[in-house]
Amino acid sequence: MKGRAAVIADDKRYVFIFLLFPAIFGITSAVTHYSIPEEMVAGSVVANLATDLGLDLKTLTKRRIRLDVISNRKYLDINKETGDLYIAEKIDREYLCNFKTSSCFLKMDALCVENVACLISLKTVVENPLEIHYVEIEVTDVNDHAPNFAYKDVLLEIAESTLPGEDFQLQEAKDPDSGINSVRFYKLSQTEYFELELRENGGEKKVPVLKLRKLLDREHQVTHSLILTAVDGGNPPRSGSIIINVTVLDDNDNRPKFSQEFYSVTLQENAPVGTLVIKLNATDLDEGQNGEIVYAFLKNIEKHIYATFDLDQTGEIRVKGDLDFEKNNVYRVGVMASDKGQPPKTSNCRIIIKVTDENDNGPEIEVTSLSDVVPEDSKPGTVISLVSITDKDSGVNGKVVCKISDNVPFELKSSFKENMYSLVTNAKLDREAVSKYDVTITATDIGQPPLSSVKTLKVQISDVNDNAPEFLHKPLELYLMENNPPGASIYSVSAFDKDLNENAAITYQIIREDRAKSHMSSFLNVNSDNGHINALKSFDFETVKTFQFHVVAADSGTPSLSSNVTVWAVFCCSRHAGFQS
Template sequence: MRKMRRKWWIAGLLQALAVWNIIEAQIRYTIPEELNEGTVVGNIAKDLDLKLSEVFERNLRLASESGKQYFGVDSAKGELVVSERIDRETLCSQSATCLLPLEAIVENPLQLYRVEIEIQDINDNSPVFQNNEKVLNIAESTAPGARFRLEAAQDPDVGSNSLRTYTLSKNEHFALNLKSAKDGSQVPELVLEKPLDREKQSTISLMLTALDGGKPARSGTAEITVRVLDNNDNAPVFEKAQYDAQLAENTSPGAVVVTVKAQDLDDGLNKEISYSFGPHTPDVLHRLFSVDSVTGEVKVKNEIDFETDQSFDVDIVARDQGTPPMEGLCSVHLEILDMNDNAPEIVLKSLPSPVREDAPVGTVVALISAKDLDTGENGKVSLTLSPGAPFSLKPSISNHYTLITDQKLDRESHSVYNVVIVAADSGSPQLTSKQEIVVSVLDVNDNPPIFTQPFYSVYVKENSAAGSILCSVSASDPDQGENAKVSYSVLDSRVLDTPVSSYIYINSDNGSIYTMHSFDYEKMKVFQIQVQAKDHGSPSLSSNATVHVFILDQNDNAPAVIYPSAVMGSASHQRMPRSAKAGHLVTKVTAVDADSGHNAWISYRLAEAADASLFSVNLHTGEVRTKRSVSEQDDSSQRLLIEIKDNGEPVQSTTVTVDVLIEDGFHEPVSDYRKKSAEVSKKSGKITLYLIISLASVSLLCLMTFFILLVKCARGSRGSSSCCIRRSESGYKNPNRNLQIQLNTDGPIKYVEVLGGDMMSQSQSFGSYLSPMSEFSDFTLVKPSSTTDFTDTLNVLDASLPDSTWKFESQQLEIRKTNHCGISIKNNFSGFTSESSFMVGQSIT
């Protein structure tokens, strides 16, 4: 017998292994129950179109809705193997089909597959009677044809392996009859074929055998003892052989489910009936129900759960009080009605994955399923998301959903989302449940650094120490981590044809800008720096800001005397007639200051004089005039020491010595002056020559332009026409000045003034002084009075004046004799005068 069973097991195993079907993204395998651990069910990797390497890399795993893992995956071979022995009867009871649902989950990307394992029954259970012994009390007067219901055997197997038939041992009084119940099962009955005679045989022993349909068949037996009773020969009879009732789950205890009723034709005690459950009623029915022994009411004792049991079948016995007592039997079938008493459940099949903020719409975040223990409409579940999150649920197979993105994400505005999933069933009243999951958004370098301001203005004093801090720029990046780290640098540019990196240095970490050396306002007044802030992302992003650096002037330059110019420290010599009256213009001192603003305001003062009562110096123009008429008693040689001061803090000053020779009958002694000039020139030697060459080379273009200007204006004065010179023709770099030229004569000195006029209170004038001490017929440089050329002087003086168009308007310019002329450039600023002068000669008619 054992050998036959073993052969059958092997045949069934070989036939059932590795049977699978794929139906709409589902895989089904069919296996017999009771397989040993480690038995291979099938190659799930191959059936899922996965390579062996993907089984480990994508973490192929199984999830069971029951929570018990009967199967596992061999990651080395991709095979589905049995990990725990399976008892179909425990798992599915007596259901016709036993399916074990599984979910195969793979990651990267997340995918879900439905796997069903059909567990086939094997004939591993024999029919069993709950009570192996049965005693029937039958009155001897019982007529042939009477039927006596017997206990049905139970076989947990299904299909062909389930209970099929019964057999009864041979006897002369009883036959076996099989009655079909509503559920299709067979109930055995004893049928009395021959009247009983207690006096001949008081006890009859029968053997009832139950057989299943397996091959080989299994069987179970029960011994039936028939006691032949005397007298009470009528048993109670129920009105119905079977009672059917419906009962809602969770019905309150004490409720009457059904009332059974039986009648007995006997009289007296033989007619009195008491009701009770059948002798083999399971304990669960005794716990849930009770039967009233007098009324026959079947009542609820405890709460009933549809999810545990959907129906109940119980036998009710009616027993009279005769001797011996007689019994009648009926069946009660209770159908439990489902109520919506279970809220839906949300199951996370995978933890939510962090999402990059640049993830495309439709990116899978998590796998979610829902289930409800109720049935019908009560068990239909729908999932929704609470509003406000950029996600949506996409239905999958069999109450499964994928949580996906449905909008573009921005970590800077929302870095973490608390997504609330709401599950609702279709019952009445509707039940809901909620599940909150946290979805993190990963940062992407999508924001460049932003400066606190696009432009910075920095003011630094000239001559400040190298290494001092200019300013600090700051930029912030709303990204995270390395994407938010900012480094600062200075873009390559040039200032005065020099790389900007030679002027400043920037700290790449905090944006502090330092000077590399001190600045000179007279060389550079303003420059700008382009600072770049770049983050550490990949690829990195950057932005720029402009830093304007303004150099503030300091009073670090003393006034420079342009006219008169002393050679090698000697005094300047001037001549005047003894017949000069009060107010006679002796000479004019002209000086300039390389500084600007208040630091360049110049004033003149007569510091020392041989006779202070004879001469005076104008505070603002530097004109030296006689205070009174020259008398015969005045010395013919007068020495004047003139001090020139600026308006800066601290005050810078310089002095110039002027020797004035007073002569009788002075009428332009040009030859004497030539001799003196020649002597002075000889004394200056080569140094003067070098200075002349330097000044001439630097100022050549300006002098030529000025020469052309004078010629044009001189010609234009004869025809009363206007003379215009553009800025490019004069060599001066500011085109926005209104200038006027006019001829002035003061005693023996003739000069041309070029006046600049605009809407401001300040004014500029340039004077060309024509000395009577020269007979040269063209421009001749006599002596350099400054190393600053004419164009540079104009540029310095013009630094603070507003722009306007330069125009020269010719006045009547008539000088009818050939003279040497001293050209001075004078800058008048509301109360002070700065001048630059050159001595040149030209024949003017």
Template sequence: MTKRMGYQDWRCLSLWLHYFVLLWSTIDGQTRYSITEELKQGSVVGNLAKDLGLTLSEMFDRKLRVASEAGEQYFTVIAGKGELVVNDRIDREALCGQSASCILPLQVVIEDPLQLFRVEVEIQDVNDNAPKFPSNNIILEIAESTVTGVRFPLESAIDPDVGSNSVKSYTLSKDECFSIVIKEVAGGRKVPELMLSKVLDREKRAVHKLFVTALDGGNPVRSGTSQVTVRVLDINDNVPAFEKPSYKISVAENAAEGALITQTKATDMDDGQNGEIEYSFGAHTSDDVLSLFSIDQMSGTIFLKGKLDFETTVNYELDVSAKDKGNPRMEGHCTVHVEVLDVNDNPPEIILTSHPKPVREDSPNGSVVALISVRDLDSGDNGKVTLHLPLKCKFVLKPSFSHNYALVTSGVLDRENVSEYNIEITATDSGSPPLSSKKIIPVSISDVNDNPPVFTQPSYDVYLKENGVPGSILFSVSAFDLDFGENAKLSYSILDSKVQDVSVSSYVYINSDNGSIYSMHSFDYEKLKVFQIQVQAKDQGSPPLSSNATVHVFILDQNDNAPAVIYPSSAALGSLSHQRMPRSAKAGHLVTKVTAVDADSGHNAWISYRLAEATDASLFTVNLYTGEVRTKRAASEQDDSSQRLLIEIKDDGEPVQSATVTVSILLEDGLHEPMLDLRQKVAEPSKKTGRITLYLILSLASVSVLSLVTFLILAVKCIRNSRSSGSCCMRRSDCDDYKNPNRNLQIQLNTDGPIKYVEVLGGDMLSQSQSFRSCMSPMSEYSDFTLIKPSSTTDFKEVISVLDASLPDSTWTFESQQVSRK
């Protein structure tokens, strides 16, 4: 049974290969070799490298390999010679059975780049098998009354060889009653028949022993012999005869079990039991046929009792025997040819010839991704297969040769959008109804460095207190890269630039791995208020890509400067100032004015004055905001002529910084007389009085004109800047405060960093504090300067004149801040 199953399997494979070869036979460019079977291992088939147009180095570098579609690796390639040699014993009968043509298709796959060749090796038959009968002893029972000329079919000898090497003739040992006749049936098969040449006489000879020899057409000739034993029977001298010697039936392979195949019918001219017929399959019917078909013993009807499979066996030949019940029993024979019709019961199969490799995202259209082939075990339209890809797929299938395709790119790939494609290929045959199958081919997209790093924001503002600890972290910038792997690994660096003519790298440094920026030393707000850092993020791709971001560092003021007394000057007299006042001074008389400044800004620079100690605290008072020293009452003769005042000056910072100044006041008599004379002679015109009056008028007019011109300039600059990219803002709570001349004024132009600005600080000594800030565009080329003057009309005018003459026409932003103080 095992031997017969193997034979059927190889027969199916040979048929499939035969149809496959017929489909491929029209394809140009195929290489074909022809060899005989049973060659020794290592026998040369042909020079494959030469026939494919490849050099030996190309075969090695491109990794040539040979795959057999039959499953067994019968051939291999000698890399050093490029020759295709036999790798294993080839038995043509095992591969192709009785097929007239035996072709082994080979797939030659060459990688880097992928390329597929088809090589066909035709296996020629050699006469290595002798004919063999299924049985070594055939027993026939023939009635003596059998007329001459009656033929009795014998078993055909089986020779696995084909063509001229198969069975060609039969011979029979010498016997005067019998001869052998060769009958050729469908398919060219020769069936020996034993013909009665002379009437039998049981009384003379009851048993005839004959020898049938089958001869093939090979060189040398091979043969096989079987013994035929003829037993001569008496009386029943009519053989049952079928209506037709053969029946041809077509059955679909999906026919249900129990389906009617056909009905055979035989007749016997004898009467009684000699004419009663029983039907059965021939004695040597194979188990495969018996498992699929059954016959009704009385009616001769043949039924299907198993499952047919067109892909396994296409045709069946059933030997039907009709025996009567006579003594001896006579039998007749007929052949039923059952053709199995194909039904579309096999879905197409998609075979991945080469596994896909990662595809670069910048690969051009038409780049080969993978090689695939498709097959369908059905035949005709049922075996015609069409492949489909999803809509809007970035890949297409390019046919190469019979049922082989190349999967190639057809669109722009972007790994950042899609890093892997699962390409679903659908194969559909042309059967009715059509069958289909699907296969998913994963294709990964390899990264190309096509995305520069991107910072979380284009610029950063960092606020840093002065006097910080060197090495402390200032800020951390962060960037990301849409690429992958080395192309997404970022390193941070600071681009070289100048801050106060010094490289920015001397101020800060950056951690190249995480983007953290650290200070190199402590910062002083009074020396540096703002600067910028250009940070670059660069990936490690090839070539590397980079992007920049700007970090604006603003230094915040700390109260680290004590107020400094600038009037009365103490450079020569130490901390003691000598003032004189007439003893005739009335209450509210201005004795002197203490003026101090603070190098800090904002609240840290707000200054207040307090009388800490005095010889007579009831005589003098100090204005909290202006530092003016005035009399609280009129001086008397009882007051000491020498008065000593200790004035404390404090800022508004945290912690509070302070300074002191000692003022010595000398009360003198007689100093009041010129003043009294002046008051008494007010009505008397004089040249000196008129000159003083003129000076006062000019001073007042100058202050008014200067104030008007100043605000006109500021308004014009704001309007000009509002039309460009700059900004201008002025905030005031009370415009009348500008008329108060009692102010300390601090004007500062800063150009440390990319933001240029002028800071004008004014402190109302009586009620409010006010500051103005002007921001200039980063294009300004001017250096920092600070003008600090006591409050006076003349100095204020000079400061404004210096600013107006020094600064370019650029973007200005004035900011006024007022803080009420009680």
């Protein structure tokens, strides 16, 4: 382990009600919360999880403590000897929590909302007895990215007749960091002709706008070179710059004007290619080519917009690619209208395209089995498996109802966490009646139309020694002829056991009478494996005509179960005597 990281252990607990489970399965009702900065070195200790959970460090290895993360990557792990929760792989908050959408759905079960906590949910499992504890790791942002512009420089062509007060939207800087570490302000290099203004963009961030403050004179100065710098709010702050090259052009008196500066459009998810999004309209007071308008996307929009939408020169924006609400639910588009004058004049408008969710994702079922087999003497309420349901859709399309197949001795118990269930027994099990169950779990969302997913869990019932050996008939009778040869087999008993393996392995013995050594049972012997009974001496009909003895059949289970049968022996003087039961 490397040096212990400075982390904050938050004692905040979430109160909930959890339905009763047997004492052999313990599921905690609290969530232990820690806060760590991103980019911690692998091996850094977050906290001693065993101590915080109240576990005995001396028994950790024996209890096989482990950490389950719902993900293809394991960012944290636990030392099974010391109980330390440590960083297994360096965590990049910007990779884990991509703020391009209002929330991200990661298999890691990370909940990420812009300017809200980025959480990693962990599940700690301890055996002998089984305990399950939930842990949340909040990954806080560090200022490890500088603001960045998509291009190193940009060219602006401005007519010399442009009046002071005219503005030109500039390229917006991007910063993967969040909160205070993201872009906070812009600054412009010193110039007497231009000033910088920040303007609302339909969200929390503002876009930089270059505003002309003084008339340009092409004859005096043809080009102007400006530096726009974006600065974040980190400590120390980071910054990025772009060069703005302004070329002063000759007159084109009027520039195109949009009917409005800001447009808002709503589109259904999965709208087919070719769907009309909006028809833009800009006008130009000039005549001829100076009044003819063509449209184009601004160069500073995000690249995926070009793959999703198409804009023709008449101002029609149509769907070009797939619209997936789960990947991107808002598009911010900038469009420039240019006339055909020499030099051309332009104006810009901003468009917010909002995508509404469609029920196009079915629920996903994940099952964590606590054991491959379940003993048949398990009490009602015993936890068999943990079931987790996720649905990438939002709203009612993401609300899920879960149920299991009928006529099985199991039921689903809701957890304190939404869409988390425990599969538990709700009746007594009998392996001799049913040795295995196919439990079908069905998850259905409440979208229109609803979508469902099905998963079948195979539950094997293991045997316990709950059946004693049985004899088919009680009592038994046998007829013997006198003067039988000593050592010969005179009879055979047989019992059966409904259990399996050693629980059904039967041995036999004769109960000896203590009161008299001369009792007839002392002259009999039984094979313990097959129940064959031998006479150790010849019997005389004139001496004894009938007697009884008892045979015990015992299985090899723990504890052993047994039953006995009484055998009545009757002597016949005829050599045609035989056995009867």
